[in-house]
Amino acid sequence: MPLSSVLLAWGEQHREELLGELEQSAAAPSAHAHSTACVKERVMMFLHVDQVHALEGYTLRLAFNDGTIKDVDLAGELDGEVFAPLKDTGFFRRVAVNPETGTIEWPNGADFAPEFLHEIGRAVHQAA
Incomplete structure (x- = not known):
């Protein structure tokens, strides 16, 4: 299985978890103002x-x-x-x-x- 397929599968498998982290970060911006950007970057790192x-x-x-x-x-x-x-x-x-x-x-x-x-x-x- 090509590495790109493995990475894509991992991203799809963990998509909800990553998006949940993003929503939590947005709900409490003062706690971790930079974490929203980090989570967005993690979600977008799967190039298609x-x-x-x-x-x-x-x-x-x-x-x-x-x-x-x-x-x-x-x-x-x-x-x-x-x-x-x-x-x-x-x-x-x-x-x-x-x-x-x-x-x-x-x-x-x-x-x-x-x-x-x-x-x-x-x-x-x-x-x-």
């Missing part, structure tokens, strides 16, 4: 890919749950047996978001961690 669009070559435009949109060129990341089929651009374009794992995935099960994609992506500036 919400949308994917294949662009030219091996570049994908990804929308993340933190509101960022990034273009990610994966041409240099397709090493190894599981990624070999992705070198066929027709197969590469069959990418989709897996709602269970919160990241992109291909029909052969190849995937990338959303944190990695976010890190290597180039921010896209959207027109207002």
Whole structure:
């Protein structure tokens, strides 16, 4: 099981607990004024890919749950047996978001961690 799947499962399993901490912190702001921010950060640390669009070559435009949109060129990341089929651009374009794992995935099960994609992506500036 990919690490991103494990982290996503943990986050979903503990989501109510984290949100409960957030509500308690908001109800008693004088007790721990900084804890609300800490809990929000813990809840938001689970980065997900919400949308994917294949662009030219091996570049994908990804929308993340933190509101960022990034273009990610994966041409240099397709090493190894599981990624070999992705070198066929027709197969590469069959990418989709897996709602269970919160990241992109291909029909052969190849995937990338959303944190990695976010890190290597180039921010896209959207027109207002």
